[in-house]
Amino acid sequence: MAGPVAVQTARVAPVAKGHRLERSARFVFLVPTVAYLLLLGIFPLLFSLYLVFGSWQAGTKDISWVGLDNIRRLIEQDRFWNSLTLTITFVALVTAVELLLGTLVALSLQSAVRSRNWLRLAYTMPMLLPPIAVSYTWRMLFDFNRGPINYFLGLVGIEPVRWLAGQKSAVIAVMIADIWQWTPFIALGVLAALESLPAELYEAAVVDGASAGSLLRDITLPLLQPYIVALVALRAIDAFKIFDLVYVLTGGGPGTATEFLGYYGYVVGFRPFNMGFTASVAWAMVILMSIIFFIFLRVFRRIEQEA
Amino acid sequence: MELAKSRPLRVVYAGVLILWAVFTLFPLWWTVVTAFKTQSAVTGATPTFLPWIDFDPTLEPMRRIFVETEGYGVSGMGNLRKLAMNSLIAALCSGLLAVLLGTSAAYALSRFQYQRWKNRDIAFWLISQRMFPPIALVVPYFILFNFLDILDTQLALILVYTGMNLPLIVWLLRDYFRDLPVELEEASMVDGSTRYGAFFRIALPLALPGLVVAFLFAFVFAWNEFLFALTLTFEEAKTLPVQIAGNVALTGPRYWDIAAQGLVVMVPPLIVALLTGRYIIRGLTLGAVKY
Structure with a gap:
């Protein structure tokens, strides 16, 4: 399925004047979604991995390190x-x-x-x-x-x-x-x-x-x-x-x-x-x-x- | 593909279909009829199934959950209109935001060839986001939102639901853009329009039906969501499912009212089911099965 599309895009890519714009567009289109998911998906997940080794009480804003206790x-x-x-x-x-x-x-x-x-x-x-x-x-x-x-x-x-x-x-x-x-x-x-x-x-x-x-x-x-x-x-x-x-x-x-x-x-x-x-x-x-x-x-x- | 099949096999198949239809529809029927019963009809000695025949339907429960919400606040039934509004705002805003972000990413994945990370790797990374158990995200969300002081706000739910639906939307729309002819966009770019022009003037209008379906899915998933709403909201931004789930704790199961609330919360998803039809399976299988 990706095949024909790939060939066609390859043909479009070198179209004369919009070349630099075309290259930046590749990232402009994709970056917002990737950034959003890094921020609300990957970052919280890594944060929760850190919490595996920590303890957090409401009221305080600090996380204390408890090592392998949990x-x-x-x-x-x-x-x-x-x-x-x-x-x-x-x-x-x-x-x-x-x-x-x-x-x-x-x-x-x-x-x-x-x-x-x-x-x-x-x-x-x-x-x-x-x-x-x-x-x-x-x-x-x-x-x-x-x-x-x-x-x-x-x-x-x-x-x-x-x-x-x-x-x-x-x-x-x-x-x-x-x-x-x-x-x-x-x-x-x-x-x-x-x-x-x-x-x-x-x-x-x-x-x-x-x-x-x-x-x-x-x-x-x-x-x-x-x-x-x-x-x-x-x-x-x-x-x-x-x-x-x-x-x-x-x-x-x-x-x-x-x-x-x-x-x-x-x-x-x-x-x-x-x-x-x-x-x-x-x-x-x-x-x-x-x-x-x-x-x-x-x-x-x-x-x-x-x- | 209709093949000559033996008669006994046909009988078995027909039996399966009838049984499954009864099994599927009976619980829904039960919810509908219970929502129109009086308390005494619900608690009566034998269950009743058919309105006007074995019980007299009443609009009492509907009136109670919609009109008498003030008095019911104390007994835990909550203010239905406000709850429905909260659910609606969270689902609408997160759906729109997710479609806004997801459309451009889907277009990018279907039209450009990325070098360092291949398109396919990016797509699978996106979808892997959907695989994580929500409970793994609940804890960090709770702490981070507490830190940002946005717990119990609609903003918190909108942010979370957008992230929850984004991968699905990108996958659905990626398929959709792939099936659109690229020749039109190519022609417009040869004629001097930029990639952005081709996207906004040609691809986007053609993809509009796909965007609508994607939005409807995102809307339903956000509307139905429970765990995040349960942990990240308390009172002000509380959604319908959280209220319904909480009913029992305070008053014991008042089925006659709960069924009415259940029916109300079921209506939007049922409408979406009617509108989206065949796309549902494609959506739920992330496009693994094409229809």
Whole structure:
């Protein structure tokens, strides 16, 4: 994609009198954005890395150096390790379920010719909704006494479940809400990829007498693979950041049963006010997420090169 | 691409679509109907689903959150109009600022070849900004804004949201500029206009639909944002999501009013969803999937 543009710009560049202006324009156009992100992205991030080794109290304006204290405390806290395991499990499970359901929905959508546009629109809606409003919606649905979920379970003879009060059921409740909001991301992403696959391949295979099953297995899935990896990486990065849903739905509870890393970092930093400690939790997350991001990066470059 | 598919497979696919539509729409339906119920209809023994059939809809909750805001201030429901105004100002201003900055950067990345850092490296550096967990930025923002004395101001939120949306906007518009024909700009530059002239007179008008979509996305993400607003504002610049999330703490979940507020905060994003349609997936996948 960059190829043809590059050739054409190279042709434009030496155009006679505007040469110096053209050269300065290259920077005038780009510098404001880069400067903005250095100032509000990179600088705060480095500052928070410094805070990992510091302590800051409101009221005072000074940061005191505490060396490795924050990191040592973090490593010694069971609560941190629980939160880490919980978060990784959560990300792995919701991403896997969303991938499976999403791919299934995408394949189904592809087969729906007439209703595809309407369904696509309906499925899109949850993704753009404010997470806080979505969280309250699910809180109402999961309500023990008056929630419709327990009501429907009752109709088929299942005892009402204390969704948000149980150690395991609270985690499941958060997962269901996340799956509701974000499966469409995978579904519509895969559908878009499906629609971009070359039809000739299928026609040729059908002529050769391939079955529906082998079309899926031998053509569709291998061609989709890079897209799926990119979608999964993006979804996983986002799932790692889960905060809003927990804040409203469970408040991290019962106990610390749904205390995911983002929420844990917030609670330890803003309730007893220990910013250095929050910075340490945040940096643990930065490191984890960078790993996923690099996977995404490699796959994305491959997609771009093929396109 | 319509292929001969076996009948059982078609039935399975249709079933999946229907189930998923019900699963997607029911929670939204529940929010809508709850927003028009009286307190007694919400707390009644069995849940009710259909207005006029199993409960009588009322505008009471809507009236309470919009009109009786003064009295409700004490019980924690806040002043909805002021909160909505705060949300709107933060989202509008940050969206405009991000599009203003992002457009020129996107144009630069699609039209110039950079030497020391290649275009692609710059683009990936930009997008890596979006990957960091917001909690890593909350702490330094809090301390820096405290130092600058701009905590609890709209300025703080506008600055933060602009940075949050800038990478996405550059990526979306970079794609958009790439798809525009460069010949028109070349021709105008051969005729003596400068790069700036070509940008403002030719590229920008052609890219206008893209700018609008990018702005709408930035608007929604800022409108929906919670963590930064929660930590960087307290009272004066507080946004709708922060207020809604805080409701429960003071009064217990007054679902009948919360559903009404939830519905109000959902309306702008739903309108944007209708307007942007297919672009949503392209936007959310950072252009990894083209539509």
